[in-house]
Amino acid sequence: MKKIKDDGYTITENISKRWFKIIETISQEVIDLIRSREIYLQMQEIIISNNNINKSNRFYDWISKNYGDAAILALRRLVENNSRDKPHSLLVLINDIKENKQIASEKFPDLTENFIETDLKNIEQINRIIKDYADKNIAHKDKNPSKLIPTFNNIYTCINLVEIITKRYYLILTNIDYNLCPIVQDDWKNIFKYPWLE
Numbered sequence: 001m002k003k004i005k006d007d008g009y010t011i012t013e014n015i016s017k018r019w020f021k022i023i024e025t026i027s028q029e030v031i032d033l034i035r036s037r038e039i040y041l042q043m044q045e046i047i048i049s050n051n052n053i054n055k056s057n058r059f060y061d062w063i064s065k066n067y068g069d070a071a072i073l074a075l076r077r078l079v080e081n082n083s084r085d086k087p088h089s090l091l092v093l094i095n096d097i098k099e100n101k102q103i104a105s106e107k108f109p110d111l112t113e114n115f116i117e118t119d120l121k122n123i124e125q126i127n128r129i130i131k132d133y134a135d136k137n138i139a140h141k142d143k144n145p146s147k148l149i150p151t152f153n154n155i156y157t158c159i160n161l162v163e164i165i166t167k168r169y170y171l172i173l174t175n176i177d178y179n180l181c182p183i184v185q186d187d188w189k190n191i192f193k194y195p196w197l198e
Contacts, residue, residue, distance in 0.1 A: 012103050016173075019097065023170050025088040026078060030166045030180050033074050033159055038181075039188060040067045046192060064152075069138050071155050076134040078162055079123045090165055091123050110172050119165050126158045 043063070047054050081091045094116055097104045104111040129150055136142035137149075150158075163180050170178045 012107060015096075015100055015103055016107060019093060019173050022088050022093045022096075023166070023173050026090060026093065026166055027170055027178060027180060029074065029078060029088075030162055031182060033071065033078075034163060034181055036067065036071065036074075037156065037159055040064075042189065046189065068150075068152065068155060071159070072130050072134050072150060073138055075126060075130050075155070075158050075162060076139075079126050080131075090162065090169075091120075093169065094119055094123070108172050119168075122161050122165060126161055129154050129158055 040063075047060065078089055079091050080089050081095070082089075097111055098116050098120075101111075101113065101116075132146040132148055133150055136144070136146045167178060167180055170176065170180075
């Protein structure tokens with residue numbers, strides 16, 4: 001007999017609802033991360049293609065620094081392991097699935113142990129790249145800052161991994177093949193068609 005909780009749902013149903021809520025939140029954060037990367041890369045293309053502005057400039061350095069730090073912090077939130085304060089991370093979700101492997105295997109047969117362990121290793125790889133720098137150089141100004149500074153290629157690799165993992169779990173948990181790379185509808189580049197200084 002299935003155990004029923006006070007809210008009328010079975011334990012399996014409540015856990016499934018929890019996973020669905022987490023993956024929904026994660027997917028929106030990943031979409032924002034991908035959208036920010038696309039805007040940054042398109043801005044780089046604008047600069048490179050125009051000889052009049054393709055010059056060393058402190059403004060470009062400032063944009064790159066802010067984009068890089070924001071992307072690293074967003075990635076850190078998505079892969080950190082703090083279930084109480086940050087419940088909506090991929091690591092928290094996958095560990096929760098691992099702890100409830102019987103329910104996972106019954107309701108979602110694709111969530112095998114090998115499948116889960118592979119993604120935990122992928123998340124560990126992301127943490128190796130960004131965690132130390134995020135914690136010591138961005139979130140806190142540590143007396144001994146990290147000397148392992150992620151490159152933009154490192155950041156893009158981490159974003160790609162997060163996208164793959166998120167899309168995979170979204171498909172399994174919701175049975176929906178969700179596109180995490182939405183087309184930016186508004187013409188954000190329109191502001192560059194006009195002189196900024198008059």
